[in-house]
Amino acid sequence: MPDTPQTVSPPSVASPTLAVIPGDGIGPEVTAEALKVLEVASPVTFESTRYDLGAERYLATGEVLPDSVLAEIREHDAILLGAVGGKPNDPNLPPGILERGLLLRLRFELDHYVNLRPSRLFPGTASPLAAPGDIDFVVVREGTEGPYTGNGGALRVGTPAEIATEVSVNTAYGVERVIRDAFDRAEKRPRKKLTLVHKTNVLTNAGSLWWRLFQSVGAEHPDVTTDYIHIDAAMIFMVTDPARFDVIVTDNLFGDIVTDLAAAITGGIGLAASGNVNPDRTTPSMFEPVHGSAPDIAGQQKADPTAAILSGALLLDHLGHADAAAAIETAVLADLSERAPGTSRRTSEVGDAIAARL
């Protein structure tokens, strides 16, 4: 199954290169719409290469992410990913084979230590909250450590005495750099407020490290107001007073969970975009919707591609095309404000409508 280069539009002299990984389930459907919008919005023409990584390739060949493919992807300017994974607990797929072997491997190998997840309640978008207020915050989720590193094991599997562990890895190096990034982002926003979300009262080893670094880096940013909330209480505020948040910094697991809730209160998971960013720019950053492969609606053109389209905007912004990114956001905003409650459009119709506004 070769990875064939596909030029989306004629290459220009300075064509940035884009690795496209549509993946599984609704991934290919939403990625097609993100590419459609990128093609009309981008001031530069991307030379795109599509990689057929995901469940189909794994089931056909046993390959998840061959080293040679990773090496090729590493050479691109950016990566656009749809989603990976099968039905939760799919018996045909070993647990985590795609999530760990493909998605997390990309994030770890490419050192995507900032998992950036903005949440905004766009005007006219319905929130399940009775009084949502002005929700506009960004979660800076640590992307390369925590309990997702695969540091653990299982003993006496299948016996009543089974023991399973997943150890959360937190290094001073990893925690400090993501906290620094979060302070820098908070400093550039009007409210200049940064909230650390953790569980320092119980996860005392990791919590102490996060808290000490949060305070010491914070001392270098006297203009940023800081705040600390335990993860469980943060979930209360996320639904009772989400407007209190500006920038949140948190670990990999908490950030994963917080951002699905953040999506739910700001119009749904179909609108939530994300970037797996390497702020040092030593590797290509990867942009993808927050959602997964949604096997329950895959192949039916029911998925909302807005999250993937907005992830394309984050990608453009990362590559220095802030105006084009803003234009996509404006087009999405206009489209959202005209979405009639109770009606639904096909995935491609949403992409067409947003592209047409550009």
Ligand SMILES: NC(=O)C1=CN([C@@H]2O[C@H](COP(=O)(O)OP(=O)(O)OC[C@H]3O[C@@H](n4cnc5c(N)ncnc54)[C@H](O)[C@@H]3O)[C@@H](O)[C@H]2O)C=CC1
């Ligand atoms: N970044 C990634 O590639 C991620 C992959 N996954 C994987 O995806 C698979 C499914 O995971 P789930 O936990 O079910 O999460 P999910 O996000 O795929 O789906 C949760 C619910 O949201 C709905 N949904 C998701 N995206 C939507 C969209 N664009 N438009 C409308 N509705 C949408 C789904 O239909 C489903 O009801 C699993 O294999 C999981 O491991 C999960 C999260 C992230």
Ligand SMILES: CC(C)CC(=O)C(=O)O
């Ligand atoms: C499937 C996980 C590895 C990813 C996830 O749920 C996420 O990044 O939000």
Ligand SMILES: [Mg+2]
């Ligand atoms: Mg998630």
